Amino acid sequence: MSEFNLQNLVRANVQKLQPYSSARDEYKANGNEMIFLDANENPFENGVNRYPDPQQRDLKSELAKLKNVNSDQILLGNGSDEVLDLIFRAFCVPQKDNIITLPPTYGMYKVLAEINNIENKEVLLTEEFQLDVKSILNEVTETTKLIFICNPNNPTGNAFDARSIKTLIENFNGIVVIDEAYIDFSSYESWINFLDIYPNIIVTQTLSKAYGMAGVRLGVCYASAEIISVLNKIKPPYNVNELTQQKALQRILKVDEVFNEVESIIIEREKLIEVLQEVNFIDTIFETEANFILVKVDNATKRYNQLLEMGIVIRNRTNQPLCENTLRFTIGTSEENKKLIEVLQEIDN
Numbered sequence: 001m002s003e004f005n006l007q008n009l010v011r012a013n014v015q016k017l018q019p020y021s022s023a024r025d026e027y028k029a030n031g032n033e034m035i036f037l038d039a040n041e042n043p044f045e046n047g048v049n050r051y052p053d054p055q056q057r058d059l060k061s062e063l064a065k066l067k068n069v070n071s072d073q074i075l076l077g078n079g080s081d082e083v084l085d086l087i088f089r090a091f092c093v094p095q096k097d098n099i100i101t102l103p104p105t106y107g108m109y110k111v112l113a114e115i116n117n118i119e120n121k122e123v124l125l126t127e128e129f130q131l132d133v134k135s136i137l138n139e140v141t142e143t144t145k146l147i148f149i150c151n152p153n154n155p156t157g158n159a160f161d162a163r164s165i166k167t168l169i170e171n172f173n174g175i176v177v178i179d180e181a182y183i184d185f186s187s188y189e190s191w192i193n194f195l196d197i198y199p200n201i202i203v204t205q206t207l208s209k210a211y212g213m214a215g216v217r218l219g220v221c222y223a224s225a226e227i228i229s230v231l232n233k234i235k236p237p238y239n240v241n242e243l244t245q246q247k248a249l250q251r252i253l254k255v256d257e258v259f260n261e262v263e264s265i266i267i268e269r270e271k272l273i274e275v276l277q278e279v280n281f282i283d284t285i286f287e288t289e290a291n292f293i294l295v296k297v298d299n300a301t302k303r304y305n306q307l308l309e310m311g312i313v314i315r316n317r318t319n320q321p322l323c324e325n326t327l328r329f330t331i332g333t334s335e336e337n338k339k340l341i342e343v344l345q346e347i348d349n
């Protein structure tokens with residue numbers, strides 16, 4: 001790698017910023033019984049009358065153990081969407097900087113670029129849904145701050161060749177953001193394991209998919225302590241609420257349950273792939289490392305509507321680049337998948 005200098009990437013206003021210091025930042029219980037008259041809370045206990053821990057220490061310390069990182073390499077947000085937005089706001093100057101995204105991919109990167117008024121340079125994946133490394137590096141300019149890689153990728157489902165990702169990381173002086181929302185369903189190694197080797201990566205994960213907690217909104221960001229401290233400066237003080245912290249902590253303390261569910265979802269996925277091969281209107285079943293399957297069909301909109309009429313909601317991805325006539329199925333329970341198969345066979349004429 002040439003020279004990567006994080007401070008050169010941080011927006012000047014963020015560098016100068018004196019973060020808001022909340023009551024709970026200034027004083028956190030240290031085990032002694034204290035009387036808290038510092039935050040204008042209602043003193044009558046109801047479980048949520050106190051502000052939550054702004055640094056989510058208990059939750060981060062369990063996550064750190066689980067992922068084999070340090071707590072200061074973790075930032076938590078109100079879903080990945082907040083985490084991704086913080087990354088934009090820390091590093092990208094509106095109307096000046098740009099980012100690179102790699103369609104077909106997760107739609108939020110583009111939307112967040114638009115919201116933050118940042119130019120989004122798009123470089124299509126190859127026909128095999130892999131990274132076109134040369135074209136990506138060709139698009140990099142002086143003001144390219146971030147490259148977003150969704151791995152495994154949504155909606156295609158595949159994971160990218162690790163050597164290609166490595167080449168990008170090693171030849172880019174900005175930050176490579178690797179969105180691992182589906183990593184628990186994948187046989188590929190997480191890039192969290194490379195945080196100590198590469199100072200210019202950010203890995204995002206979420207409790208919304210494998211952990212079965214889309215409703216609590218918890219996004220997790222892993223990066224160098226230096227990057228995390230920049231993001232910490234600009235995050236809203238109480239961005240992860242008390243109920244979310246409690247629920248997520250309970251789930252992580254019983255992570256074996258998560259692993260068991262993931263295992264059943266993967267078994268269901270493989271069963272479904274077998275059966276889909278027998279459906280005549282499905283032309284291609286794409287390789288998947290996620291909890292969904294992308295297929296190419298004869299007429300995506302027609303098949304989508306037929307499934308809807310039969311009470312099954314899937315995602316029609318036909319308007320995504322390289323995804324003409326594709327449909328995306330999330331893996332459901334065994335019963336739900338059985339029903340899906342019945343309906344597919346029924347409309348297959």
Ligand SMILES: *Cc1c(COP(=O)(O)O)cnc(C)c1O
Nearest residue numbers: 079080081106154181206208219
């Ligand atoms: C579902 C998904 C997320 C999760 O977003 P949350 O805001 O954490 O629910 C992130 N990235 C990708 C690619 C996804 O598909």
